[in-house]
Amino acid sequence: MFQFRRLWTLDLGLWTYNSFVMIILGIETSCDDTSVAVLEGSRIRSNLVSSQVKVHEKYGGVVPELASRHHLDNISWVLEEAVRQADLGDSAVDGIGVTYGPGLVGSLLVGLNVAKGLAYSWNVPFVGVNHLEAHLHSVFLEHPDAELPMLCVIASGGHTSLYQLKTKDDYELLGETRDDAVGEAFDKVAKMLGLGYPGGPVIDRLANRQSSNKVGLRRANFGAETYDFSYSGIKTAVLYHISRQTVRPHDGSGNPSDEIVEVCRSFQTVAIEMLLEPLQRAAIRLRPRSVSFSGGVACNSYLREEAAAWGQRTGIPVYFPSLILSTDNAAMIAAVAHHKLSRGIQSSLALNAEPNLRY
Numbered sequence: 001m002f003q004f005r006r007l008w009t010l011d012l013g014l015w016t017y018n019s020f021v022m023i024i025l026g027i028e029t030s031c032d033d034t035s036v037a038v039l040e041g042s043r044i045r046s047n048l049v050s051s052q053v054k055v056h057e058k059y060g061g062v063v064p065e066l067a068s069r070h071h072l073d074n075i076s077w078v079l080e081e082a083v084r085q086a087d088l089g090d091s092a093v094d095g096i097g098v099t100y101g102p103g104l105v106g107s108l109l110v111g112l113n114v115a116k117g118l119a120y121s122w123n124v125p126f127v128g129v130n131h132l133e134a135h136l137h138s139v140f141l142e143h144p145d146a147e148l149p150m151l152c153v154i155a156s157g158g159h160t161s162l163y164q165l166k167t168k169d170d171y172e173l174l175g176e177t178r179d180d181a182v183g184e185a186f187d188k189v190a191k192m193l194g195l196g197y198p199g200g201p202v203i204d205r206l207a208n209r210q211s212s213n214k215v216g217l218r219r220a221n222f223g224a225e226t227y228d229f230s231y232s233g234i235k236t237a238v239l240y241h242i243s244r245q246t247v248r249p250h251d252g253s254g255n256p257s258d259e260i261v262e263v264c265r266s267f268q269t270v271a272i273e274m275l276l277e278p279l280q281r282a283a284i285r286l287r288p289r290s291v292s293f294s295g296g297v298a299c300n301s302y303l304r305e306e307a308a309a310w311g312q313r314t315g316i317p318v319y320f321p322s323l324i325l326s327t328d329n330a331a332m333i334a335a336v337a338h339h340k341l342s343r344g345i346q347s348s349l350a351l352n353a354e355p356n357l358r359y
C-alpha cells in the first residue's frame, strides 16, 4: 500500500489553505460505479471509474447487493491505481471527500468506511458530499468561469431534477420527476425492445440524432405552474405500442429492425423534449446567465445537439461536462470536498450513509 507524507499540518480546527493548493482524494460508490479521484486545486490528477455494467446487465438493472459486494472487491485497486496515476511524488493528500448520499445504502457504506479509515490513519480532515451537489458542481471542473445564476439539469438513472444555482453554495430545486427518472425510462424501453442494459447509449446510437415521433407518443404535461417531470407515462405508452403493433424485440442477431429503430427515435425525441421544456420555461422567467447538464443522460447526443441549438438561439451559454464527468465519478466529489474543506467545513467520523438524502 502507498504511503503519504504530509507536508504540513495545521491544527486550528478551521482550515486555511492560502499558501498551498489542496490535494483532495475523492471517493464515489453511491450506485454501481466504483470511482476514486485525486484533485489538486481544480486540476484533475486522476479520475478512475470502474464500471459494474457487466455484472448487472443480465438483470436489466442494478442489483443492490451485488453492487455493494463488487465495490468491496474493487475499491482497493481503484484507490491504489488512482493514487499511482496522480503521481503525487512527495506531496501529501490534504483532505478526503466521499459521497454519503443519496444512493444505495450498501454501496455508500463501502466508500464511506474506506474514506473514514484513510482520514483516520493519515490524520487528515474528511467531509461527506451530497452526490447531487457534486453533479451540480461538475460543470465548474472544466468551466470554472461559467456564469451564475445558472440553471442546471441533473438527468441520470436515479434522478431527473432542475435546479437554479444562485451561488456555488446556494441552490434551489425548481422541479423534479414525480415518478421514474429519465435514464430509468431509457433503460426500461431498451429492455422491452431487447436492446440490453444500459439502454441510453444504445437508443442514442440507433436513433442517430434524428427527430421524429411516428409512433405518436404523448408528452406529460403538468401545466405552467410547475417545473416537474414525469417519465412513467411514456414508458407505458411504448409498452402499449409494442404489444399493439406486435413489435418483435431484438433477438441479438444482426441489426435491430426498422420498427425498433422507429420506436427508439420517437421515444428519444419525446423524452428529450420533456427534459428541455421545463428548463426553457424556467429560463424565460429566471433569465439565467448560463445553463448546464449533468448525469448519464447528459451524454445523449440528441440532447446535446438540441440544447446547443437552443443556446445559440437564446444567446445563453450551455455547458455539458465531458462524458467521464457527466456520469458518476469521484472528481466531482473531490471538487465539492475541496470547496467545503477550504471553507473549514468538515464531517465527523461518525457520519452515516443517507440513502434518501435530498438537495
Ligand code: KG4
Binding pocket: 031, 155, 156, 157, 158, 159, 182, 183, 184, 186, 187, 198, 199, 200, 201, 204, 295, 296, 297, 298, 299, 300, 301, 326, 327, 328
Ligand atoms: O449518472 P449515471 O452514470 O448513473 C446514475 O444513474 O447515477 O447515469 C446512468 C444512466 C443510465 O440510465 C443510462 O441509460 C443513461 O444514464 N445514459 C444515457 C446515455 N448514456 C447513459 N441516456 C441517454 N443517452 C445516452 N447516451
Ligand code: ZN
Binding pocket: 131, 135, 156, 295, 327, 328
Ligand atoms: Zn449520479
